[in-house]
Amino acid sequence: MTAVRTLRGPLLLTVTLLVAWQLLHQWAGDTALTAPLPTLGHLWEMIGQKRFVPHVTETGLAFLQALAISWIGGVGIGVLLGGHKLSGEVAEPILVGIYSLPKITLYPVILLLFGLGMSAKVAFGALHGIIPVALFTMNAVRNVNRTYPRAGRSMRLSPAQTAWHILIPATLPEVFTGLRIGFSLTLLGTMLGELFASQRGLGFLLMTAIDLNDVQTILAIAVLISLFAVAANSILLAIDKRLHRGAAA
Amino acid sequence: MTVVARLTDVSRIYPPRAGHAAVHALGPLSMELRAGEFFSVVGPSGCGKSTLLDVLSGLAPPSQGTVEFEGKPVAGVVPEGVGVVFQEDASFPWLPVEDNVAFGLRRQGMDAAEIKRRADFAIGFMGLNDFRRAYPSQLSGGMRQRVCIARTLVLQPRLILLDEPFGALDQQTRLLMGDELLRLWRETSATVMLITHALDEANLLSDRIGVMSARPGRFIDVVETGWPRDRDSRLAERPDFGAVTSKLWSLLRTESMRALGQGAVAAQ
Numbered sequence: 008m009t010a011v012r013t014l015r016g017p018l019l020l021t022v023t024l025l026v027a028w029q030l031l032h033q034w035a036g037d038t039a040l041t042a043p044l045p046t047l048g049h050l051w052e053m054i055g056q057k058r059f060v061p062h063v064t065e066t067g068l069a070f071l072q073a074l075a076i077s078w079i080g081g082v083g084i085g086v087l088l089g090g091h092k093l094s095g096e097v098a099e100p101i102l103v104g105i106y107s108l109p110k111i112t113l114y115p116v117i118l119l120l121f122g123l124g125m126s127a128k129v130a131f132g133a134l135h136g137i138i139p140v141a142l143f144t145m146n147a148v149r150n151v152n153r154t155y156p157r158a159g160r161s162m163r164l165s166p167a168q169t170a171w172h173i174l175i176p177a178t179l180p181e182v183f184t185g186l187r188i189g190f191s192l193t194l195l196g197t198m199l200g201e202l203f204a205s206q207r208g209l210g211f212l213l214m215t216a217i218d219l220n221d222v223q224t225i226l227a228i229a230v231l232i233s234l235f236a237v238a239a240n241s242i243l244l245a246i247d248k249r250l251h252r253g254a255a256a
Numbered sequence: 257m258t259v260v261a262r263l264t265d266v267s268r269i270y271p272p273r274a275g276h277a278a279v280h281a282l283g284p285l286s287m288e289l290r291a292g293e294f295f296s297v298v299g300p301s302g303c304g305k306s307t308l309l310d311v312l313s314g315l316a317p318p319s320q321g322t323v324e325f326e327g328k329p330v331a332g333v334v335p336e337g338v339g340v341v342f343q344e345d346a347s348f349p350w351l352p353v354e355d356n357v358a359f360g361l362r363r364q365g366m367d368a369a370e371i372k373r374r375a376d377f378a379i380g381f382m383g384l385n386d387f388r389r390a391y392p393s394q395l396s397g398g399m400r401q402r403v404c405i406a407r408t409l410v411l412q413p414r415l416i417l418l419d420e421p422f423g424a425l426d427q428q429t430r431l432l433m434g435d436e437l438l439r440l441w442r443e444t445s446a447t448v449m450l451i452t453h454a455l456d457e458a459n460l461l462s463d464r465i466g467v468m469s470a471r472p473g474r475f476i477d478v479v480e481t482g483w484p485r486d487r488d489s490r491l492a493e494r495p496d497f498g499a500v501t502s503k504l505w506s507l508l509r510t511e512s513m514r515a516l517g518q519g520a521v522a523a524q
C-alpha cells in the first residue's frame with residue numbers, strides 16, 4: 008500500500024510527460040522534437056555503446072564530488088552558524104544574497120580559478136547546493152526547542168549523549184529537507200557547469216548534439232538525466248516525509 | 257522528620273545581556289523539603305518559580321548560597337534521584353511513546369529486560385497503554401504531559417519537581433491529572449514539589465504551600481493544610497477547604513499587584 012503511494016507521484020509524472028511529449032511531437036515535427044519511442048530506443052542504444060560510458064562516469068563523478076561538498080560543507084557551515092548567534096546573523100543575509108544570485112554569472116570566475124575540467128564542474132555544482140543545505144541546517148540548529156536539551160540534562164545525559172540522542176534527531180527532519188533541495192540544485196549546477204567549456208560528460212555530449220542539430224540525442228540525454236533526477240528525488244522525498252512524521256506538533 | 261533537600265540563603269541573578277540589565281530573579285531564600293511531603297509553590301508570574309526549580313534540581317547553579325539533596329551539595333548537575341517535569345511540552349516528537357518513556361533508562365545502559373519492565377509499569381500507571389506506538393504529535397496536550405511524567409517516573413526519582421505541568425490544560429483535565437499526581441505521590445512515596453499558579457490546585461494537592469513574593473522571589477509564608485494523605489479532588493467539597501484558598505489569596509494579593517507593576521515598568 009505504502010509502496011503504491013510512494014510510486015504514484017513519479018509514475019503519474021512519467022505518464023503525463025510521455026503523453027505531453029507525444030502531443031508536442033505531433034504538433035512540432037521531427038526536426039524540433041523526435042517521438043518518444045524512437046528516442047527511448049536511441050537512448051537504449053547509446054547506453055550500450057562503449058564510448059558512452061566515460062561520459063556518464065565523468066558526469067557521475069563530478070556530481071558525487073559536488074554533492075559531497077554541498078552536503079558535508081553545508082551541514083558544517085550550518086551547524087557553526089546556527090550554534091553561534093552573532094555569526095549566524097551576519098552570515099544569513101550574505102548567504103541568502105548569494106543564493107538568489109544567478110550563479111551562471113560567476114561561472115567565468117570559477118573557470119579562471121579552477122581551469123577547464125572536472126574541478127570547475129564540481130565547484131559550480133557545489134556552489135549551487137551548499138547554500139540551501141547551510142541555510143536549512145542553520146535554521147534547524149537555531150530552532151531546536153531549548154526544553155529538549157534541558158530534559159536531557161535532567162535525565163543526566165552526557166554532552167555527547169545529548170548531541171547524539173537529542174540534538175541530531177531534533178534537527179534531522181529540517182536538515183534532511185535541506186539535503187534534498189541541495190541534491191537537486193547540485194545536479195542542476197553540475198549539469199550547467201558541463202554545458203560550457205568542458206571536454207567530457209553528458210553536458211558536453213549535449214552541447215555537441217546541439218551543434219549537430221541531433222535532436223534525438225539531445226532528447227535522449229535529457230530523458231536520462233530526468234529519470235535520474237525524478238527517481239532520486241522521489242526516494243529523498245519519501246525519506247523526508249517519514250522524518251517529518253513526528254514533527255507536526 | 258528527614259530533610260530531602262535544603263536551600264540555604266540561595267539567590268540567583270541573571271547576568272546582564274546585550275540591552276538588558278542584570279535580573280535579580282530569586283532570593284535570598286532558604287527552604288527545606290521534608291521526606292515524602294507534597295510541597296507546592298505559588299507566586300505571581302515572573303517571581304522566580306522556574307528559577308527556583310532550576311537551582312533546586314541542579315539545572316542551574318545558584319549565584320549565592322548552597323543547595324543540598326540528601327545531604328550532598330548540588331551544583332550545576334542534576335543528581336541521581338531527582339526527576340523534573342517541565343512547564344513546556346518536553347516529549348521528544350521523533351520517538352513513539354514507549355521509546356520516549358524508556359529514553360532515560362536506555363542512556364544509563366540498563367539491562368533491556370529491566371528497562372521493559374519499568375517502562376511497561378510507567379506506561380500502564382499513566383494510562384498510556386493504548387498509545388504505546390503513537391507519536392506525541394498524535395496525542396493531546398494532556399497525554400503528552402503524561403508521557404513526560406512517565407518518562408520521569410521510570411527513573412524512580414525520590415524527589416519529583418514539576419513546573420506548572422498542567423498549565424496548558426483545561427480545568428477538567430487539570431483536576432484529573434491532579435488526582436493522578438496524588439496517586440503517583442502516594443504509591444511511589446517520593447517527595448513532590450509542584451509549581452503552580454492555581455491556588456485551589458495547590459491547596460488540594462499539598463501538605464505545605466510556599467507562597468512567594470514578587471521578584472526577587474522569597475517565601476512570604478508557608479501554609480500547612482493538614483489534609484489526610486489519602487485525598488483526592490473531592491476534598492474541595494469540605495467546608496474548611498475554601499478557608500485555605502482564601503488565606504493563600506490574601507497573602508498573594510498585594511504581591512500579584514506588585515508583579516503587575518513590574519510588568520508594566522518592564523514593558524516601557
Ligand SMILES: Nc1ncnc2c1ncn2[C@@H]1O[C@H](COP(=O)(O)OP(=O)(O)O)[C@@H](O)[C@H]1O
Pocket residue numbers: 270279280281299300301302303304305306307308471
Ligand atoms: N535566562 C534568563 N535571563 C535573564 N532573565 C531571566 C532569565 N530567565 C528568567 N529571567 C527573568 O527572571 C525572572 C523570573 O523568571 P522565572 O523564574 O521564569 O519566573 P516564574 O517561573 O515565576 O514565572 C523573570 O523576570 C524573568 O524575566
Ligand SMILES: [Mg+2]
Pocket residue numbers: 305306343419
Ligand atoms: Mg515559570
